[in-house]
Amino acid sequence: MRPTHPLADAPKTFDYAPSLEDRSIVEIKDRYRLYIGGEWVAPSTRQYFPTQDPSTEETLSEVAKAGPRDIDRAVRAARRALPGWAQMKGSARARILFAISRILQERAREFAILETLDNGKPIRESRDIDVPLSAAHFFYYAGWTDKLDYALREPGHRAAPVGVCGQIIPWNFPLLMAAWKLAPALACGNTVVLKPAETSPLSSLLLVEVLEEAGVPPGVVNIVTGAGETGAALVAHEGVDKIAFTGSTEVGKAIQAKLAGSGKRLTLELGGKGAHLIFEDAPLDQAVEGIVRGIFFNQGQVCCAGSRLLVEESVEAKVMELLKNRLSTLRVGPPLDKNTDLGAIHSKEQMGRVRSYLQAGQDEGAVLWQAFFEAPKKGFWCPPCLFTNVTPSMKIAREEIFGPVLTIQSFRTPQEAVALANNSNYGLSAGVWTDKGSKIFALSQQLQAGVVWANTFNQFDPASPFGGYKESGFGREGGLHGLLPYLAQR
Amino acid sequence: MSADHIHKTYKLYLGGGFPRSESGRSLKIEKASRSASRPPQILAQIARASRKDLRQAVEAAQGALGPWARARPMLRGQILHRMAEMLDARGQEFEDLLVGFGLSDRRQARLEVEVSCDRLLWYAGWSDKLGQVLGAVNPVSGPFFDFSQPEAMGVVAVYPTERPALLSLVSTLAPVLVGGNSSVFLIPYEAGPVAITFAEILATSDVPGGVCNFLTGTRDELLTHFAMHRGFSANFLVSDDPREQKLVSYEAADHVKRGKMVPQGTPALWRSNACQGLDWISPFLEIKTTWHPIGL
Numbered sequence: 159m160r161p162t163h164p165l166a167d168a169p170k171t172f173d174y175a176p177s178l179e180d181r182s183i184v185e186i187k188d189r190y191r192l193y194i195g196g197e198w199v200a201p202s203t204r205q206y207f208p209t210q211d212p213s214t215e216e217t218l219s220e221v222a223k224a225g226p227r228d229i230d231r232a233v234r235a236a237r238r239a240l241p242g243w244a245q246m247k248g249s250a251r252a253r254i255l256f257a258i259s260r261i262l263q264e265r266a267r268e269f270a271i272l273e274t275l276d277n278g279k280p281i282r283e284s285r286d287i288d289v290p291l292s293a294a295h296f297f298y299y300a301g302w303t304d305k306l307d308y309a310l311r312e313p314g315h316r317a318a319p320v321g322v323c324g325q326i327i328p329w330n331f332p333l334l335m336a337a338w339k340l341a342p343a344l345a346c347g348n349t350v351v352l353k354p355a356e357t358s359p360l361s362s363l364l365l366v367e368v369l370e371e372a373g374v375p376p377g378v379v380n381i382v383t384g385a386g387e388t389g390a391a392l393v394a395h396e397g398v399d400k401i402a403f404t405g406s407t408e409v410g411k412a413i414q415a416k417l418a419g420s421g422k423r424l425t426l427e428l429g430g431k432g433a434h435l436i437f438e439d440a441p442l443d444q445a446v447e448g449i450v451r452g453i454f455f456n457q458g459q460v461c462c463a464g465s466r467l468l469v470e471e472s473v474e475a476k477v478m479e480l481l482k483n484r485l486s487t488l489r490v491g492p493p494l495d496k497n498t499d500l501g502a503i504h505s506k507e508q509m510g511r512v513r514s515y516l517q518a519g520q521d522e523g524a525v526l527w528q529a530f531f532e533a534p535k536k537g538f539w540c541p542p543c544l545f546t547n548v549t550p551s552m553k554i555a556r557e558e559i560f561g562p563v564l565t566i567q568s569f570r571t572p573q574e575a576v577a578l579a580n581n582s583n584y585g586l587s588a589g590v591w592t593d594k595g596s597k598i599f600a601l602s603q604q605l606q607a608g609v610v611w612a613n614t615f616n617q618f619d620p621a622s623p624f625g626g627y628k629e630s631g632f633g634r635e636g637g638l639h640g641l642l643p644y645l646a647q648r
Numbered sequence: 649m650s651a652d653h654i655h656k657t658y659k660l661y662l663g664g665g666f667p668r669s670e671s672g673r674s675l676k677i678e679k680a681s682r683s684a685s686r687p688p689q690i691l692a693q694i695a696r697a698s699r700k701d702l703r704q705a706v707e708a709a710q711g712a713l714g715p716w717a718r719a720r721p722m723l724r725g726q727i728l729h730r731m732a733e734m735l736d737a738r739g740q741e742f743e744d745l746l747v748g749f750g751l752s753d754r755r756q757a758r759l760e761v762e763v764s765c766d767r768l769l770w771y772a773g774w775s776d777k778l779g780q781v782l783g784a785v786n787p788v789s790g791p792f793f794d795f796s797q798p799e800a801m802g803v804v805a806v807y808p809t810e811r812p813a814l815l816s817l818v819s820t821l822a823p824v825l826v827g828g829n830s831s832v833f834l835i836p837y838e839a840g841p842v843a844i845t846f847a848e849i850l851a852t853s854d855v856p857g858g859v860c861n862f863l864t865g866t867r868d869e870l871l872t873h874f875a876m877h878r879g880f881s882a883n884f885l886v887s888d889d890p891r892e893q894k895l896v897s898y899e900a901a902d903h904v905k906r907g908k909m910v911p912q913g914t915p916a917l918w919r920s921n922a923c924q925g926l927d928w929i930s931p932f933l934e935i936k937t938t939w940h941p942i943g944l
Contacts, residue, residue: 294789311781311926407904414901419894426904583903602938603718603799612940619788623796623937628881629904634935637786639796 174489177496179281184272190221190363192228192383195235196376202227207385209359212278213493213502213537221359224382226391229351232380233397236322236349239377244319244347248304255300255345257372262293265368269361273333274493276360278502278538279456281494291618292337295636298620299341302641306346309638315647319347320423321399323644324392327362328405329355329504330459330560336362338635339402340379341620346644348400349378353392356385357505390416398422402643404461407558407584407629425633425643427461427625429558430586433579434464434615435601437572438473440591444613446480449564452589452615454488454542457500458562459508461630462587464615466555468575471568478546478566485529485542492534500562502537509538512561519545519554524565550581558584572601580606585627589615608634658694658840660701660864661847663708664857671698675865677838679750691749694840697863699873702832705861706879709803709830712858717800717828724826725775730853732768735761735818738849742814745842751813756915763919764818770924771822778827782930791942798933800828801906802881805874807867807896809886812915813839817846819918820884821860823928829882832861834874840864867892875899882932883907906931 189206191198201222208217224232243251262269266289273284302309306317323343327335332354343350354362362381369379382388386409393401393413400423403413407428417424434452436445452464469477493501503509520526524545531541540562548555548565555565569575579588588607590598602610608626611617618624623639625631633643659666668674673696678688716724735742739761746757783797804824808816817839824831835843843862850860863870875883875896880903885896888911900907908931910923917923 311930411901411904414904415898418898418901419890428904598940602936608934608936610936610938612938614792614939614941617788617790617792617794617939619786619790619792619794622786622788622794622939623784623935625935627801627934627936631904632906637796638784639935 174497176492178492179271179274179494179496181271181275181494184268184275186219186272186360188219190219190359190383192222192224192232193363193366193381194228194232195238195380199231201225207356209276209357211275212504213534215536218275219360221363221383224384224388228382229388229391229395232351232382233322233395235377235380236351237397239375240319240322240349242375243349243378246347248306251345251347252300252303254373255296255303255341258368258374259293259296259300261368261371262289262296266290266293269333269364271494272364273361274501277329277332277358278493278504280498280501281496282498283456288331288334291620292333295337295341295620299345303345306641306645309641309645310647312647317346318646318648320644320646321348322397323348323350323400323402324395324398325350325352326389326392326401326403326405327352327354329358330456330461332358333361333365335404336365339404342635342640343402343644344374344378346641348644351380351382351392351398353382353384353389356383359383393417400424400643402633403427410631423643426631427633427635428629428631429584430461430463430626430630431466431556431558431582431584432462432464432587432589432607433466433468433582433605434589435575435579435591436467436469436473436477437590437592437597438470439593440613441593442473442477442480445591446477446484448589448591448613448615449481450484450488453564454500454562455616457503457540459504459560460616461558462609462616464587464589465559465564466579467564467566468578469566469568470575471570474568481544482527485544488529488542490531490539490541500542503540503561504538506538508560509540512540512559512563515554515557515559515561515563516543519552522552522554524548524552524554550578556582572597576601576604580604583629586630587611656692658692658844658864660695660697661844661850661860661862662701662705663861664851666847669695669697669865670700670704671696673698675837677749677841692841694844694864697865697870699870701863702870702873702877705832705863706803706877708858708861709832710879712856713800713803713830716830716856716859719828721776721779724828725772727854728768728772728775728822728826731849731855732765732772734849734853735768736765739765742842742845745845746814749838749841751811751838751842752915759919760812760815760915764815767815767818767924768822771826774926774929775826778929778933781926782933782935786937793940793942794937796935796937798827798930799936801932801934802829803879804829804831804882804884804932805877805880806831806833806884807871807874807886808833808836808839809912810836810839812918813842814846815915815918816886817843819923819928820886823924824884824932825855825859827929827933829932830859832863832874832880834867834870835862835864837864837866871895872899876902878903880905884932885909886912888912908932
């Protein structure tokens with residue numbers, strides 16, 4: 159399936175000596191129970207399932223499978239904790255949230271290593287992005303706790319919490335997604351039942367130590383582990399006032415349908431197929447760095463990845479040359495190595511999905527190019543992949559692959575670029591590279607996407623609202639806008 | 649019917665024009681006679697829109713969306729103001745329609761027209777303030793200029809109620825239009841003549857053709873088709889019926905549509921400030937965040 163790279167035999171770069179992070183500073187327990195009402199409790203199902211390191215397929219630990227009775231117990235615990243937490247002075251809640259942020263910073267290295275072990279992402283990313291941004295999120299929303307009335311849009315009202323929130327998060331940024339969900343919910347005085355993804359639960363479970371040390375009262379945050387059934391039980395529970403879900407569009411639609419007519423609040427942050435537009439007047443070397451950041455960050459397992467590259471025809475050949483050269487220098491390898499650019503694909507299941515798209519692309523007539531690499535014997539790996547000869551109707555151009563796979567199409571006019579970009583059911587992110595300011599604004603206004611990165615890509619910040627148009631979901635996370643889904647007005 | 653009276657035909661409002669239903673169907677609006685022995689009096693015929701009319705209306709709305717969404721905000725405000733001017737000038741006519749079709753008594757009809765004018769003006773003033781009240785420059789921790797702005801969401805399916813016919817129409821139309829959306833309205837049966845007369849105001853207030861489309865007919869027949877149509881980005885449902893609420897929100901999941909639901913309420917409630925607000929506009933706006941590096 160993989161063609162031999164023309165430069166495969168040529169020395170491309172110097173070999174780096176391995177520079178592995180020391181995993182011994184993280185203590186991983188053999189088994190984790192459910193965290194409900196401030197206690198670790200055994201699941202009613204009596205079942206546990208393993209979670210593994212996707213780069214070695216080694217089992218790291220086993221975690222409890224929560225059943226409907228456990229969900230019920232967690233929701234009740236959250237309900238009992240609600241009045242106390244909601245009525246606590248904002249300034250007191252603020253101190254607790256600030257403390258969470260500070261403790262996360264103090265234990266940053268530990269969290270980064272655990273995240274990389276459980277997820278497979280490069281330590282450089284968990285160390286420089288996931289963990290610091292998680293801490294920043296708690297810090298940002300800590301500041302809001304005693305200023306919530308300023309966030310309301312209707313004059314003459316007081317801010318109030320929504321109630322018990324069920325939050326379901328994905329495996330691609332396990333700790334960061336927990337922070338995105340917990341920080342605004344807690345800041346507004348809500349209590350939470352959080353369900354981490356079944357393949358990456360460990361950082362959420364370690365977070366419990368931080369929450370307890372910071373002084374989060376029992377029952378305010380409950381963590382239930384399990385797969386889709388566990389999430390479905392949480393969505394269906396009558397005692398939940400609001401569901402926040404980040405994950406696939408398919409599951410998001412099922413949740414929206416399930417909640418129809420229930421009166422529960424809902425926010426969805428779903429899939430994407432981000433268009434990344436490169437114009438001939440763009441600084442091409444920088445644009446290539448942006449393309450790499452757009453699609454190979456976290457092995458492309460990013461909902462807002464710039465997975466559809468649209469290049470102005472006049473510079474297509476040049477961009478392809480620069481891009482292939484750049485990709486030949488990316489290092490795919492052990493996630494704990496500080497030199498690694500691309501780590502492991504998160505799971506066997508995800509690897510299978512990526513492979514099926516690589517096959518589908520070729521079956522439909524697209525041409526695959528892969529950077530040369532030697533896969534380790536164990537674990538799940540995929541080198542950077544480019545598809546040319548792509549037409550908009552192909553599966554690989556329409557569906558979210560969630561892997562290091564970039565499709566490339568060309569355009570001749572800005573109108574054509576916008577039409578191609580917007581020809582998608584998704585609308586999460588888009589990117590534009592051009593040196594001309596007026597062109598940036600004209601295009602960013604026309605692109606149907608919740609986030610537009612101009613002359614950059616994949617930037618995140620707790621103060622910046624993030625979320626989608628169309629089938630990429632609704633509601634915003636981050637910034638003042640990220641408070642609104644968790645606020646009621648009285 | 650007498651020779652000094654010109655018969656008025658109420659057709660659909662679609663793409664800026666007034667066509668009949670492609671189905672050729674119509675519905676009678678009747679008033680019961682005082683004596684049981686005499687047949688009911690026919691007040692008007694309205695067009696009974698079909699699923700195909702809906703398809704055409706959505707296409708018209710999609711075509712009109714881009715230019716309307718990108719129109720200068722103050723222009724949208726001026727057009728809403730123009731609608732109030734026209735409604736005010738034709739106030740007596742609407743009062744008579746509301747009373748004549750048995751939708752209101754005289755006193756309430758007068759109030760309904762008055763408040764409808766006020767409401768249009770209130771929303772007219774919002775068009776060029778949404779960006780400042782709902783948008784933000786975000787203080788990110790990096791060398792980036794980062795800002796968030798509201799944008800039109802798309803084509804909105806709107807389901808107003810029968811009473812108050814005019815005010816529920818205006819109260820749902822103005823917030824949807826002011827943010828730059830286009831729309832297709834499912835007009836309740838007996839509100840047909842009032843709505844189609846109001847469409848004459850739209851047609852003469854520089855609202856571009858296709859921005860607003862009115863389909864008259866029966867909710868039972870068209871609601872499911874409206875709810876299932878993937879051309880809509882959002883629903884705006886006025887209803888107390890749990891089955892309607894469930895149907896519209898369930899079908900919305902198929903295309904991750906957004907929306908707002910409000911209760912049917914009373915004419916007095918619709919006249920109150922509870923039936924206008926920024927939270928009637930914002931469910932039909934998307935927030936777009938744009939990043940750009942800062943550097944030399």
